[in-house]
Structures are given as C-alpha cells and as structure tokens.
Amino acid sequence: MRKENIVQVGVILKSMSQLMLASGASMLFAGTSQPQEYENEIRPTMMLPHVNSPDFSGIMSYDHAYLINSWNKEKGLFKLVPTFLKSAYEEFLESHKFLALAHKFVCHKYGGEQTGSLRENKAIALEILEKINDSRRRLIISSDRQLLNPDSRLRLTDDSEYEEYLKTGFKCYSQLLIKSLN
Template sequence: MNNFHGEAQQIWKVFHWSFFINTQGLIICLNRLEMKLAVGNISAAQIELETAAELMMASGAAMELAGSFSRQEYESQVRPSMTPPYVQSADFSGLMSWEHSWLVKIWKRLRPVFERLPADLEPQHHQLVSAYFSLAKSHKAVCEKFGGGESGSLRCDKNTAVDILDRFSQNRWRLIDPNFKISDGCPFH
C-alpha cells in the first residue's frame, strides 16, 4: 500500500474508533442479557448473546483493518503518536479506556451466569466464545505484524506484547467460559 504521510495513523485511529463503538454495543448487549436472564426471558437472552457475538466479530474485523499498513509505517507514524508528548501517559493503552473497564466488570458479574447457563442458551454462548477467540486472534495477529512478538507493549517491556495479550485473553476466556466448554478456535490450543 502506497500511503501519503499520515494515512497509516488515520487508518489506525478510524478502525480503533470502530472497535470501541462495537465494544460499546457489546456492553449494552451484555447488560441487556443480564436483565433478560433475571426475568427468565430466554428467547430475548438468545438474541442478546447472538448480537454480542456479532459485535465481537465486527470488533475483530475492525482490529484487522486497523493494521492494514506496513510495519515501517506503524513504527514511524503510529507508535510514536501513542507515546509522550503526544499522549499524557507513559503507559498508554486501550486497557485505560472506560469501555475496557466496563466490559471486564460486566464479564466478571456474568461469570456465575455463564457457569450455570441454561441449556437453551448454549449454542449462542458457543457463538459468543468463538467470536471472542476470533477477536483475540485478530488482535494478536496485528500485534505480531507490528513486532509485538519481539518486544514489549507500550505499557510493559518485561514481556513481549504478544505474551501479554495471550495472558489477558486467557483471563477473559475464564470469565466468559468458566467451564471451558468451548476450545475450538481457541488461540491457545
């Protein structure tokens, strides 16, 4: 891809915005799932789980598109824009976003629900976990493309960025599939 100066950074920003919009929709779906389950509305809960899976798949696609330029462009244009003085944090990360914080809180709250999920919701739950694995693989692939298998993340130089993503992904998997029923497509097996 032959980019004019700054296009890589624009691609990175636009598709991360899309990622976060999908994450906001996921937060809404999971909150609605919790409400539907509380009143025993299984058919509405099925719809929320299906929609959540679709939003996670869309997030994975946005992540892949966010990395649709060269490693050289990432290193020269994008990565520097995520460090001081361009940001006010020495350890800038999507982990710092309110969306990430809310999503993890909801998954923690839903963990016991996922442990005792009604059988009627198992197909939709399988879709959700599979979509999460797809998203995790997409995130890892972009990270690897830009050198994350060789060096640390913006937040941590002690481990490679890919190792950190794997650890985070395993922790998220424990929240959304606490019985480990679904492993096909798992980025760790």
C-alpha cells in the same frame, strides 16, 4: 439471566458477538498496514499524547472497562446460559476467539514476540496478550471441560495458523465489518 429475561440474554449475546467481530475486523485492518505505516501512524494513536496514560490498554475505554468489570463481577454467569441459547453462546465464544486472534495477529505481525507491549514495555507483548486472553476465556467459558479443551486455547505457533483461522469467507475486511454491524 439472574432475572430470567432469557430473550434479553439472547439479544445481548448476539450484540456482543457483532461488536467483537467488528473489533476483530478493525484489528485486521490495522494488520494490513505496512510496518512503517503501523509504527508511524497507527501505534502512536495508542500512546501519549493521544491517550491520557503512559500505559495504554483497552480497559481505559469506558465500554471495555464496563464489559470486563461485568464479566469479573458475574464470573459464574456464563454457566447459566440455557441450552436453547447454546448456538448464540457458541457464536459469542467464536467471535471472542476471532477478536483475540486478530489482536494477536497484529501484535505478531509488528514484532510483538520480541518487543514490549504498549501497556508494559518491559514484558514481551505477545506473552502479555496470551495471559490476558487466557484470563478472559476463563471468565466467559461455561464449563471446566470446555476450558480444558485444546480447541479453546488461543495459542498459535506460526503465520499459517493465524491466516488459516482468520480466513472469514468475505472478499475483504470491509465486508466483514459491514456484516458485523448489521
């Protein structure tokens, strides 16, 4: 945006939206597992020796770290999104919200309101995730008014609220994943 290449900004917003939908879909796939399967097969892939760190985080992957570092470095950039890209920007915000809530859904389903996270075992996983989501939203929301809007919050209180938000209109998550990668 600082280089005034608005066409590229639209392409980037659309690409980030699709990638976040795909990431959210993968979270939902993980959430379809039985608790025993999740605990024995999925969760261990995010721990030693499968990752080279005792405190797993998405930030360990190059693409995730690059994205978050870029957002941190350019904190006011989203305030510069031009009006005619408003729908692409709003789609981006919604896809981020979908990803964040899908992550929270999986965490909640497998006991994250009682147990530690992979990154910080001594703290409650959902509380950590809530803080991370709030800080990420502050980086990408373009106005203080939007940030204070209760609809921009990612706090959900029970399973029915998760399920209501996560309804995608697709017959299955694989359709959502395919759509997000088109």
